[in-house]
Amino acid sequence: MSDFTKYQALGNDYLVIDPLRVDFTATAQTVRLLCDRHLGVGADGVLIGPTAEPRPGEPVGLRIFNSDGSPCEKSGNGLRMFALYLAEHYGAGPVRPEEPAETSVVLRTVAGDSRADILDFAEGRVRVEMGVPAFATDAPVGLTAGARHLDVIGLHLGNPHTVVPLDEVSADLARELGPLIAWHPAYPEGTNVQFLSVLDRGTIRIEVWERGAGYTLASGSSACAATAAAHRLGLVGEHVVVEMAGGTMEVSVGEQGEITMTGTAEQVATGDFSPAFRARLGQGVPA
Numbered sequence: 001m002s003d004f005t006k007y008q009a010l011g012n013d014y015l016v017i018d019p020l021r022v023d024f025t026a027t028a029q030t031v032r033l034l035c036d037r038h039l040g041v042g043a044d045g046v047l048i049g050p051t052a053e054p055r056p057g058e059p060v061g062l063r064i065f066n067s068d069g070s071p072c073e074k075s076g077n078g079l080r081m082f083a084l085y086l087a088e089h090y091g092a093g094p095v096r097p098e099e100p101a102e103t104s105v106v107l108r109t110v111a112g113d114s115r116a117d118i119l120d121f122a123e124g125r126v127r128v129e130m131g132v133p134a135f136a137t138d139a140p141v142g143l144t145a146g147a148r149h150l151d152v153i154g155l156h157l158g159n160p161h162t163v164v165p166l167d168e169v170s171a172d173l174a175r176e177l178g179p180l181i182a183w184h185p186a187y188p189e190g191t192n193v194q195f196l197s198v199l200d201r202g203t204i205r206i207e208v209w210e211r212g213a214g215y216t217l218a219s220g221s222s223a224c225a226a227t228a229a230a231h232r233l234g235l236v237g238e239h240v241v242v243e244m245a246g247g248t249m250e251v252s253v254g255e256q257g258e259i260t261m262t263g264t265a266e267q268v269a270t271g272d273f274s275p276a277f278r279a280r281l282g283q284g285v286p287a
């Protein structure tokens, strides 16, 4: 059994560490070192799970960390990756990779339960029910970031998001304004930030600045938050393709406002920590 398994979803990458199979204590320090792209393995975050032996029909727990070592409540891409991890490593327990069309599992994070269905195991295509967003206000509110006065929409989808609708968006803009908004005094717990441009009623483009991870090529919960905000503003219909720097994802808004996302994820690598790195992680070297 490897120490870690690395996944990516549209360029948003996470390491899965399985506490049932690997002795690893997650702290802000160990997660930061693991995610460091120069000193560690490198990732936007870490998924620690399953937190208990998976049992058929029961939710499977996981803990999620950002690359800066902070814990986070939810990650849309992370949930898709973790559903694949369970299918690949626990097979016929909670999920059944031999019957991909029927493979499903309920994933439990501190944000609650999310049902994940593996629609196509070979393609890594997974659908996740992300819940109903809670909007902070009915209409956009003004926010000053640097020299810019912006109208933003705040919402919670298990984790916090702030959507900034604009005519055009770019990675440079996200890198410039993202950190100012993510840690703006208006958001004491920080926020993930989506710069949103509506291309037509079925397509949006977003650039993402993640709380705890910075600029990322894609974010599942961000895609859902931006779609929910655009839908609330009446700018898009119920089914939306979300374009991000790392690729596209589909997001749907249900009759009660419930958000469902569908997208791909893939395993990139498995690996073992060297004894020296394990010692630097402070985890001790296995005998």
Ligand SMILES: N[C@@H](CCC[C@H](N)C(=O)O)C(=O)O
Pocket: 012, 066, 071, 072, 073, 074, 075, 076, 077, 078, 159, 160, 192, 210, 211, 212, 213, 216, 218, 219, 220, 221, 222
């Ligand atoms: N990449 C994620 C979002 C991860 C959580 C976020 N950085 C937070 O602190 O809430 C996704 O795919 O949703």
